[in-house]
Amino acid sequence: MSFSPPVAALSLRGLCKSYGGKLVVGPLDFELEKGAVTALLGGNGAGKTTTIGMVMGLIQPSSGSIHALGADMATNRESVLGRMNFESPYVDLPHRLSVRENLRVFAMLYGVADAKEKIARLAKDFALEDFLDRPNGRLSAGQKTRVALAKALINDPELLLLDEPTASLDPDTADWVRARLETQREKHDCTILLASHNMGEVERLCDRVLMLRKGVLVDDGKPAALLARYGRRTLEEVFLDVARGRVNGEAA
Numbered sequence: 001m002s003f004s005p006p007v008a009a010l011s012l013r014g015l016c017k018s019y020g021g022k023l024v025v026g027p028l029d030f031e032l033e034k035g036a037v038t039a040l041l042g043g044n045g046a047g048k049t050t051t052i053g054m055v056m057g058l059i060q061p062s063s064g065s066i067h068a069l070g071a072d073m074a075t076n077r078e079s080v081l082g083r084m085n086f087e088s089p090y091v092d093l094p095h096r097l098s099v100r101e102n103l104r105v106f107a108m109l110y111g112v113a114d115a116k117e118k119i120a121r122l123a124k125d126f127a128l129e130d131f132l133d134r135p136n137g138r139l140s141a142g143q144k145t146r147v148a149l150a151k152a153l154i155n156d157p158e159l160l161l162l163d164e165p166t167a168s169l170d171p172d173t174a175d176w177v178r179a180r181l182e183t184q185r186e187k188h189d190c191t192i193l194l195a196s197h198n199m200g201e202v203e204r205l206c207d208r209v210l211m212l213r214k215g216v217l218v219d220d221g222k223p224a225a226l227l228a229r230y231g232r233r234t235l236e237e238v239f240l241d242v243a244r245g246r247v248n249g250e251a252a
């Protein structure tokens with residue numbers, strides 16, 4: 001009997017992005033196991049948004065390959081886009097449409113069967129009810145983020161990409177958004193790639209941490225393994241070591 005290994009939820013091979021001949025990301029090689037929550041960490045400009053943008057097809061890679069849910073994203077993207085979703089502060093939803101209209105459009109695009117019920121549930125989960133009929137352009141940054149998260153979960157994606165999902169949220173709201181993401185993972189077993197600058201969030205939500213520096217992976221491991229490897233008590237300290245080019249806490 002032949003054994004075939006499980007298909008990774010996401011697989012990047014030699015993925016690179018250059019702008020004007022300057023390499024800003026890559027080559028990147030990693031796989032995400034189905035159902036895992038993985039943090040993509042790195043300082044400003046490390047390449048997190050560019051990486052997520054390439055996976056979602058918002059940014060054209062310069063070279064390399066991306067396989068998501070088993071499909072080659074260069075040639076067969078349409079077959080899996082309906083099973084993926086993302087949230088990014090850099091991609092605004094149409095300003096003139098109300099929150100409800102925006103969610104309806106995305107429910108239609110993703111072929112959500114019980115759209116009305118789904119929107120009502122997400123509106124409750126993300127506390128959108130007070131401004132459901134307000135144009136998206138007239139929301140505060142934190143309200144827009146909550147709408148973007150509701151949009152990201154509208155199709156209960158199998159692969160979810162989140163780019164700093166709690167960056168503009170107050171601590172209380174950020175806390176229940178994290179709890180909502182934990183529930184989503186438990187109920188739907190979704191694979192999550194999460195770019196974040198919040199180490200508490202990473203420690204709470206993530207099974208694995210990918211450390212990016214100047215566009216390349218410089219470390220990869222479970223949070224506890226990274227703490228042990230760097231001899232640190234918190235991921236914040238590990239992050240500072242990596243960002244400042246130290247290896248195991250010592251200057252390289």
Ligand SMILES: Nc1ncnc2c1ncn2[C@@H]1O[C@H](COP(=O)(O)OP(=O)(O)OP(=O)(O)O)[C@@H](O)[C@H]1O
Pocket residue numbers: 019024042043044045046047048049050051
């Ligand atoms: N359109 C572009 N043209 C030229 N350079 C770009 C472009 N977009 C991004 N870059 C550069 O690519 C690098 C990676 O940027 P990216 O936004 O992916 O970083 P990031 O890790 O998400 O940073 P942050 O934490 O600040 O959000 C940066 O040096 C950035 O200046």
